[in-house]
Amino acid sequence: MSPIVTELPKIHYLNAAYGLKSWLLTTDHKRIAILYLITVTLYFFLGGFFALLVRLELMTPASDLLRPETYNRMFTMHGIVMIFFFLIPAIPAIIGNFVIPMMLGARDLAFPRLNLLSWYLFMAGGLFTLYVVVIGGVDTGWTFYVPYSSVYSNSYVVATGLGVFITGFSSILTGLNFVVTTHTMRAPGLTWGRLPLFMWSLYATSLVQILGTPVLAIAVALVGIERIWRVGIFDPSLGGDPILYQHLFWFYSHPAVYIMVLPAFGVVSELVQTFSRKRIFGYKFVAGASIGIAVYGFLVWGHHMFTTRQSVYAGLIFSFLSYFIAVPSGIKVFNWTATLYKGSVSYQTPMLYTFGFIGLFTIGGLTGLFLAAMGLDLHVHDTYFVVAHFHYIMVGGTVMAYLGAIHYYWPKMTGRLYPDAWGRFAALLVFVGFNLTFFPQFLAGYLGMPRRYAAYPEEFHLLNVMSTAGASVLAVGYLVPLIYLLWSLRHAPLAGPNPWGARGLEWQTPSPPPTFNFEKTPIVTDETYEYSLEEEEVV
Amino acid sequence: MSTRWRRRKLSESTNALAHQFDDLEQQARSNTLGMWAFLATEVLFFGGLFTAYVVYRHAFPEAFAVGSKHMDVVAGTVNTAVLIASSLMMALAVQSAQLGLRRPLIMFLLLTMTLGAVFLGIKAWEYHHKYVENLVPGVNFVWEGPLRNQVQMLFLLYFIMTGTHALHMVIGICLLTYLVLGARRGRFSREYFFPVEIIGLYWHFVDLVWIFLFPLLYLIGLHL
Amino acid sequence: MTVHITPRRTYYLVFAVLMILTATTTGVAFIDMGPFNVVVALFIASIKAVLVVLFFMHVLHVTNLTKVFVAAGIVWLAILIALTLNDYLTRGWDPISRPF
Numbered sequence: 001m002s003p004i005v006t007e008l009p010k011i012h013y014l015n016a017a018y019g020l021k022s023w024l025l026t027t028d029h030k031r032i033a034i035l036y037l038i039t040v041t042l043y044f045f046l047g048g049f050f051a052l053l054v055r056l057e058l059m060t061p062a063s064d065l066l067r068p069e070t071y072n073r074m075f076t077m078h079g080i081v082m083i084f085f086f087l088i089p090a091i092p093a094i095i096g097n098f099v100i101p102m103m104l105g106a107r108d109l110a111f112p113r114l115n116l117l118s119w120y121l122f123m124a125g126g127l128f129t130l131y132v133v134v135i136g137g138v139d140t141g142w143t144f145y146v147p148y149s150s151v152y153s154n155s156y157v158v159a160t161g162l163g164v165f166i167t168g169f170s171s172i173l174t175g176l177n178f179v180v181t182t183h184t185m186r187a188p189g190l191t192w193g194r195l196p197l198f199m200w201s202l203y204a205t206s207l208v209q210i211l212g213t214p215v216l217a218i219a220v221a222l223v224g225i226e227r228i229w230r231v232g233i234f235d236p237s238l239g240g241d242p243i244l245y246q247h248l249f250w251f252y253s254h255p256a257v258y259i260m261v262l263p264a265f266g267v268v269s270e271l272v273q274t275f276s277r278k279r280i281f282g283y284k285f286v287a288g289a290s291i292g293i294a295v296y297g298f299l300v301w302g303h304h305m306f307t308t309r310q311s312v313y314a315g316l317i318f319s320f321l322s323y324f325i326a327v328p329s330g331i332k333v334f335n336w337t338a339t340l341y342k343g344s345v346s347y348q349t350p351m352l353y354t355f356g357f358i359g360l361f362t363i364g365g366l367t368g369l370f371l372a373a374m375g376l377d378l379h380v381h382d383t384y385f386v387v388a389h390f391h392y393i394m395v396g397g398t399v400m401a402y403l404g405a406i407h408y409y410w411p412k413m414t415g416r417l418y419p420d421a422w423g424r425f426a427a428l429l430v431f432v433g434f435n436l437t438f439f440p441q442f443l444a445g446y447l448g449m450p451r452r453y454a455a456y457p458e459e460f461h462l463l464n465v466m467s468t469a470g471a472s473v474l475a476v477g478y479l480v481p482l483i484y485l486l487w488s489l490r491h492a493p494l495a496g497p498n499p500w501g502a503r504g505l506e507w508q509t510p511s512p513p514p515t516f517n518f519e520k521t522p523i524v525t526d527e528t529y530e531y532s533l534e535e536e537e538v539v
Numbered sequence: 540m541s542t543r544w545r546r547r548k549l550s551e552s553t554n555a556l557a558h559q560f561d562d563l564e565q566q567a568r569s570n571t572l573g574m575w576a577f578l579a580t581e582v583l584f585f586g587g588l589f590t591a592y593v594v595y596r597h598a599f600p601e602a603f604a605v606g607s608k609h610m611d612v613v614a615g616t617v618n619t620a621v622l623i624a625s626s627l628m629m630a631l632a633v634q635s636a637q638l639g640l641r642r643p644l645i646m647f648l649l650l651t652m653t654l655g656a657v658f659l660g661i662k663a664w665e666y667h668h669k670y671v672e673n674l675v676p677g678v679n680f681v682w683e684g685p686l687r688n689q690v691q692m693l694f695l696l697y698f699i700m701t702g703t704h705a706l707h708m709v710i711g712i713c714l715l716t717y718l719v720l721g722a723r724r725g726r727f728s729r730e731y732f733f734p735v736e737i738i739g740l741y742w743h744f745v746d747l748v749w750i751f752l753f754p755l756l757y758l759i760g761l762h763l
Numbered sequence: 764m765t766v767h768i769t770p771r772r773t774y775y776l777v778f779a780v781l782m783i784l785t786a787t788t789t790g791v792a793f794i795d796m797g798p799f800n801v802v803v804a805l806f807i808a809s810i811k812a813v814l815v816v817l818f819f820m821h822v823l824h825v826t827n828l829t830k831v832f833v834a835a836g837i838v839w840l841a842i843l844i845a846l847t848l849n850d851y852l853t854r855g856w857d858p859i860s861r862p863f
Binding site for chain 1: 558560561568579591598692
């Protein structure tokens with residue numbers, strides 16, 4: 001660990017300029033990351049609020065807290081807010097924006113003004129969504145399936161679609177920025193083979209964002225056109241095919257789940273190395289697996305459509321292809337585990353979240369294989385089995401990795417150390433709460449409880465009560481960090497440049513870093529993650 | 540003014556260099572890659588529409604052929620030629636920018652914009668014509684013959700695809716206006732012409748989309 | 764860095780070829796070739812597209828990395844269309860899903 005630090009750097013990115021204008025017109029990637037941090041956190045708690053209402057309703061079998069029409073809006077808004085306004089931007093736009101230029105030894109991203117535009121587009125899309133929340137919500141499910149969304153729904157589909165459309169461009173521009181930056185702004189000596197694995201993951205994520213999101217944009221736009229002009233692109237009564245919408249929608253939305261999880265993989269790769277003080281086992285395989293997942297993830301979308309009139313033969317092919325996506329994910333899990341073996345493991349908060357991720361993501365991923373089997377999927381499609389599967393990956397996986405990343409980079413972003421005892425307590429609450437919430441859902445789904453229903457048969461009552469109880473623990477687990485992280489801004493000890501003793505260019509800057517990151521562009525001569533070096537050589 | 544095939548060096552001109560880059564060469568490389576990444580997104584954006592087209596044409600081959608005969612082939616062909624000519628003007632504009640020739644740059648940009656406007660004018664005439672003939676789905680579509688819904692699908696795709704294309708052209712003309720204003724203020728030079736180059740790429744891309752739209756919408760049923 | 768300046772003659776030549784191909788594609792459309800009409804039309808359109816990309820958009824002279832970016836967009840569109848058609852073209856094969 002680094003020596004006790006007694007003062008913050010005189011000038012850093014937070015105090016370099018004051019005033020609202022200096023924040024709202026900033027082009028500093030670190031300030032933009034903080035803007036995202038604040039807004040994404042707000043959306044996280046908004047999405048969590050909808051989840052709370054869903055779980056409260058499901059505590060009893062009857063639809064007694066909310067009418068079914070209202071319940072439909074609750075789970076839809078939960079999905080839309082969590083996916084588009086939390087999961088997709090969180091790690092890339094917050095951690096990625098903050099850390100990438102520093103990891104590459106650059107002064108900023110390739111296109112700083114485009115970066116700011118990304119945030120404004122995120123805000124614009126988010127405001128449309130907030131507007132929809134206030135005026136009554138949308139009830140189509142986050143998937144906007146036609147013809148319900150385009151013809152029959154009485155909710156604010158077009159406004160929501162517009163919000164999603166605009167936010168999609170935020171995602172595209174961020175991905176574009178990261179890809180170009182990785183290609184053209186690496187410091188001298190920083191070859192692709194020396195890139196931190198977080199960079200490989202974010203590069204892979206950005207590929208998916210660039211190539212997949214436009215198709216979602218057109219799918220949503222077509223739904224809007226169909227709804228406004230009452231024409232029949234997808235409407236069967238006018239000659240259209242609703243499944244065409246699903247093809248266009250899932251072409252993006254399946255790779256989208258890799259947008260949500262690949263950055264988490266990158267975070268875990270970093271944390272596993274730092275907290276076992278050991279270079280990753282099989283760097284090339286982990287890097288290659290990231291790109292492999294990004295590319296291969298585009299070939300499997302039909303596994304969301306097994307129960308539709310999609311051709312059985314197409315379903316066979318999608319099912320077959322879907323099995324293989326487990327391979328690169330499995331490679332990563334094995335490599336992380338092998339990194340831990342004979343490492344010097346310490347159990348600070350980021351590492352606890354990392355352990356949580358490895359275990360829970362594995363469970364979530366394995367249940368994906370269940371779902372890839374077309375025959376089994378016919379029984380568990382649209383049940384809580386699917387809901388549990390993706391929550392294990394998104395919440396047990398991505399949210400945990402996100403919290404791990406926030407705790408890991410908090411000292412760099414703020415110059416302060418958060419209280420680790422509270423961090424570990426919150427991590428434990430999150431882990432326990434998460435499992436209590438979602439494991440019963442596997443059981444309920446397997447036993448046949450359908451998703452997106454406000455009322456359910458009495459036989460599922462106990463499992464749902466357990467799930468709601470877990471959700472309350474989980475909620476506390478998420479609120480506790482909010483408190484101590486904010487507390488730490490004023491009262492916690494100072495962190496210094498490298499509190500974790502980690503390798504990487506970003507840890508060679510002061511905490512908080514100056515606006516332009518480095519005095520001089522660093523020249524990289526070592527391989528990444530050289531944990532065999534002496535401690536003194538680090539800081 | 541003749542130009543021979545030759546290579547030039549970019550010198551370091553500090554007033555055009557953005558702060559995050561080390562030199563103009565890095566900036567140029569980044570801008571080019573960035574624009575091509577954006578064009579990849581546009582390929583997939585239009586690609587979604589082309590996918591819908593492929594699916595429905597495969598399902599309704601006769602209806603699409605019959606409906607396509609109502610497209611004005613002359614207008615479409617002329618428009619294709621106009622758009623390709625505007626691409627030529629754009630290429631010459633980019634070349635003028637690369638050579639630091641301000642007046643030719645402005646002239647070629649204005650020619651590009653003019654031809655683009657001609658394209659949009661002909662398109663507007665076509666749209667009006669369709670409206671008069673009651674062939675606008677969602678507005679006043681009337682079809683006496685059989686396969687009404689299927690034929691309507693062709694016209695729906697026609698309006699959505701050419702409409703999206705036209706919207707991109709309007710954006711392109713706005714971008715070209717921005718370039719003309721910058722060129723008039725002497726913003727571009729032999730060292731710094733990247734905005735012209737990358738907006739040129741965008742303009743050519745919009746031309747590319749039309750090169751595929753034209754045969755797929757206008758030329759289906761002519762041989763029947 | 765060096766910038767490649769394409770000679771004007773090349774641009775004019777490419778433009779002339781594009782005009783000829785445009786006239787050809789319209790003219791050929793009146794000839795009945797059965798299922799080959801669409802093949803010929805797309806083939807001609809592809810040639811025109813390649814010319815625009817290589818010459819007007821300078822892709823003939825850019826770095827390999829840029830060429831990869833160009834190819835990626837096309838390949839991904841091919842994936843979208845191919846795997847979607849994979850559904851529609853096989854729908855009539857079994858008695859359960861009727862052809863669309």
